[in-house]
Amino acid sequence: MTDGRVNRSVLVVGNGPYCFKVAGELASVDSVSLAVLREARLDEMEQKPNLVELLMPVELLGFSGQPGEFRAVFRQTNGSHAERTYGFVVVALESEWISTLNKWSVVEDSRITSLSKLEKYVNEYLGNIGPGDKVVFISGFKQDSYPVSQEKIVNFAAAVREKTGAATYVLMEQFKVAQEGLERAFRLARELGVVFVKFSQTIPEVRVGPKECTVQYMDEAMGQAVNISPQLLIFEDEACPPPEGRYISDLLGINLGNQGFLQGDFLFNLPIYTNRTGIFVVGSGKGPISEREAEREAEAVAEEVAKLVCSFDKEVVGPFPTLNENECIHCLTCYRSCPHKAISLYPGQRSPQISPVACRGCGICVESCPRRAIDFEHGESGISYYDIDKEIDHIVYEDSRDVPRIAVFACVNSAYDAYLLAKSRGDRLQARCSVLKVPCGGRVEAAAVIKALGSGVDGVAILTCHENSCKSVHGASRCRKRIAAVKEMMTKCGVKEEAILFGTVAPGSAPQFVELINRFSLRLQGGDGSSIIPGNAGSGGEAR
C-alpha cells in the first residue's frame, strides 16, 4: 500500500525520435523523465521537451512497484546504476522497418534497394534515372503492407515519374488507402502516368542477372504477361516489432500482442492501455500507424496521466479487496493470478499488498486464495458486488414444474447487462432465473457453482465476456477452464454435467442471452433427448 506520498512523475521509455514527442506532450502535465534505450538523434527535434532527466542510451535493469510508486533501476553507458521512482510509465517504443530483399532472394546494389534505403539516398538512386528508364516498386506479397508505407511508395512513384520521366510501375497486392488523403494521392500518381498493377491470383517474378534485372508478371486485369527490365527496383519494407519490446514488456509485466508487437490482444487495451494501471503504450510499437495517429496517441496518454493524477486526490471508492493477514499463508497465489499486477510484495511486509489504484476489482484474487483470506469491501460506486456465497444462500425458489429453475452467474461487464436489457425489452425466458451479479467470471469459484447446484436449482449457468474482451484479461478463460474441470469432476462422480452451462455473451446482446438460457432450459427439460430434471415427464429421461 502507498504511504500517502504519491509520485506524479512520468517515465517515458522509448527507442527513437517519437518518445521525445511523447515526452514533450507529457511535460505540459507533469515532470517527465525520458529513458531512451538507444542513441537517438536529438537534432531532428523541432522543440526539445522540458525534461527532468534524460537517460540516453540507457538500459532498464529492474522494475517494480505500483502506480504512484514505480521503481526503476537503470544502467548507464558508464556502468553506473541509478534507481528512480515514478508515478507512471509510458512505453513509446517504435516499430522497425526491415528490408524484404532476402525474402525475394535478391541482393542490394545500385539497381535494387529497399524503400527505407531509397528514402535515405534518394538522390544517389535517382541520379541516373531519366526518360525511357523503368522504375518498379514492389509492395506486399511477402509481408503485410500498411497505409503508412504505401503512402511513401505512392509519393515516391509520383515524384520519380514527374521528375525523371521514367516509366514507373507499382506492383501491389492490395492498395491500402485507409488514411486521409491517400485515395487522392493515389489518383494523382496514376494521372501522372504511374502504372499500378494489382495482384490477387499470381505474384511477380524477379530475376537478377549481371547486366539487367527483369520483373515478369501477369497483369491480371489485362490478362497478359508483362516483362519489364527496370533500371531501379524498390521493395517495400516489412514492419517489425520493436526489438526491445519483449524485454521491456516482460520487465514491466505488461502483455505482449501478436507477432511481438506491444499491447496484448485484449479489447479493453484499446487504444493505449495495458493490463497494468499507470502503464501505457503509445505509437508504432503496437503496429504501424501514421504520424498523425501517433501524435493523437501522445496527446491521449497525456490526458490519461492528467486524469490519474486527479484521481490520486480523490478517495478510492468502489469495491476493494482486503487481505486478512491472519489467514494469509504467503502462498503467493494471488500475486501470480492478479491480471493487473496490482499485488506487490515488499521486503519487510508480512503479506502481499494490494494497490488500491491498480486494483480493478475483478475478484480473481478472492477466487484464487486457497485460504479465503481475501474479501471484497463493498464500495460506494453504483455497482456493488455481492458476496457470492451469501447470495446463494438466499436463493429461494417457488416450486414450479413448468420451466426449469436456473441460477445464473452473470459478469457485470457483459452478461448482467445483457440480462437487464432482455428484461427491459420484455424478452421471454423459458426458465425461472435467479441472476447473480459477479464482478468477473474469474471471480466465480468452483465451490460456488456446486453450492448453487446444491441449492435446489435445475441448472447453473455461468455467463461471462468473450475471451480477449474480458476486462480482467484472463478472467473469462480462467472461468471456462474451471467450469470444464467442475464438469469433469461431476461426470466422474456420476452426476450429469449438463446441468452446468458456460457461455459467453456481450453486454448489448440481449437476444444471445435469451437464446443461451432458452437452449439451456430445453436441454434441462430433455429437449435434446435427455432430461435431467427429476420427475420431468417430457421425454424418457433418467430420473434420479
Added chain:
Amino acid sequence: MQKEVIIVIGGGITGLTVALELAQLGKHPLVVERGPLLGGRSASLPCKATDRCLKCNNCLVEDTLRQIKYDSPFEFMTHTTISDIRREAESWYVTLETGPFFIDWEKCTDCGACYEACARLGASGVVRGASINQHPFFGIDQKACSCLQKGADPACVKECPEGAINILTRPQTRQVKAHGIVVATGYTPYVPPEKNRFGYGRLPNVITTQEADEMLRESGAVTRPSDGRVPQRVAFVQCVGSRDRRIGREYCSRICCGYSLRLALHMIHKYPDVDITIFYMDIQNFGKDFEKYYSEVKDKAKLVRGLPGDFYALDEGKISVSYFSEEQQKNVAQPFDLVLLTIGLSPQEENPDLANMLGLGINEDGFLRPSQADASAVVVAGTARGPMDVAECICDAKSAAFKMANFLEGS
C-alpha cells in the same frame, strides 16, 4: 470562481468520452445532443464475436456508457439544437433550443411507461435505447409521434408517473456562456440514391450494413427481410459510397472492410453452412491484429476481387449478382439470398454551417478541420474529422479533452 463551461456538440461516443474526461479533470462540460438519446450510432453496434471477441469495439462503448450512467459526471441536454453561436471577447455565447419535447432526466427513472403508452397506440414515437447502459433509456422521436401529428395530447406525457415529460408549445431557448467548444458531431451513413444498380430500395433482400447491424442487435441474427429466413448464400459488396469520385466521395471509409470481415466470420460461426462471397477492390487493414481476421476469412469465405455489375430479382426473393470471374475469365451471374451493401461514412450535411459559425475549415472530403487560428478554443474530434473506428474515436476524444483542458489552463 465562475464555472468554465465547455459545450460538447454531439452525444455520441466521441462527445461522451470528451465530456467524461473533462469532468474527471474537474472541468464542466455540457453535452448537447439533437436526438432523443445519448450514445450515438456506436451504442447500437451489435456484438460480432465468434467464440472469441473480434474487437468490433461495442464493449468499449458499453463501458463508457456504464461509467456515465452510474456516475452522472456531467450535464447533458437531449432534443436540443444550437441556433446561434456568438463570440465575444474570450467567451462563446451559445443559444440552445430544446423542444418540442422536454424531458427532465433527473426525474426520469427509465421505467418505460411512456414506451408502453406509445406502443399501445400503435405508434413508434417513443424510442428505446439499444444498450441498457444508456441513460436516458427512452426518448421521443418527434417525427414519429402520432399524437403531435393528430394534434392530440401525447400519451407519453400523461402516462409518465414522474411527470418528467413535458411538451413545449414553443421551443425553449437557453443561452450558455462557454469557454470552449468541442465539436463531436459524427458522420452520416451513406444511403444509396433512389436509382442505384444494387437494387437497394427496390429488392427487399438488398440491405445496407447499417440495417444488418440493427437486425443483429435487435434479434440476434441477420435474416432476409422478405421472409425472415436465415440466408444460405450472402454477398457483401464493399465500397458502396466510398472511393467513388462519381458521387464526390474520393476517400476510403476505413472501417468497412473490417466490418464485413467480422460480420462474415460471425455469420459463419453461427451458421456454419452459410456461403459468403465478399466483393472488394482492396482489403484495407487498419486497427490492431486485423490481418488475422483477413486470413481467417480467406479460408472460410469466398473473396472476389472486383465490384459486381448488375443486380436482378429472381424467384423467392433471390438476387442475381453478376461479376467477372477470375477463374473462368468471363462474366457470371450467381444467385444470392441476401446482399449486404457495405456502406461508407459520409460527412454530416451541417458541416459547412457549423464550420461557418465556429470558424472551422472543411477538408477535401467534406469533414471538419480545425482552423489554424484560435485552434484551441474550438476542438474537433471523432468522425466529424473523418472516418475512424470506435477505438480511434476514444483516442481522439481523449486527445481533444487534453487540448481543451490545456487551453482552459492557459487562458
Added chain:
Amino acid sequence: MNSESGKHRVRAKLETRAQELTERLELQSVRSCYICRTCTSSCPVTFIDPRFNPLAILRMVLYGKIEEVLNSDFLWLCTSCYSCQERCPQEIPIADIMTKLKNKAFKLGNAPVGVRAQMDIIKKAGRTYPLDDFDNKKRAKAGLPELPTSCDVVKTLFESETESLK
C-alpha cells in the same frame, strides 16, 4: 554520361510513340483506372463473349498497346450501351474511348467486313435498314406516317467526311 543519355533517348522513343497516339486520341483518362472491375462486370457483351473485356482494353491502352487494340476484332464487339461509362467510379468515359478507338481502327482499314457492309448500306440508304414502298404500305396499314425511302442528307454528310479524311 553522354552514352547514358543516348540510351535514354532510344528507350524514350518507343514509349513516346504510344504516348503520342494516346494523346492524339485523347485517351489519357485511362490512367485514372484503379481496377475496380465495375466496367467489366457490368458489360453485357463480356457475358456472351469474354474476348471483349473493357478493363483489359483500358489496361492495354495504359501499357501503350494501342496498336494491338486497333488491330483486334474484339474491339468491334462493344455495343456502346454505356453501362461501363455510367458506372465508372473514376468517371472514365469508357464507351467514348471505345468509339474513339473504333474510329481510329476504321480509318486504318481495320473494321470487320460486317461493319463495313453496314456502313455501305447507311451510305446508300441513309439507314441501317433500307426502306421501300412495301414498308410504307405496311406502315400506312398500321396508321403510321410515310417515311422517305432515300436519305440524301446522310449521303452528303458521308461525302464531306470522306473528303476530309483524304
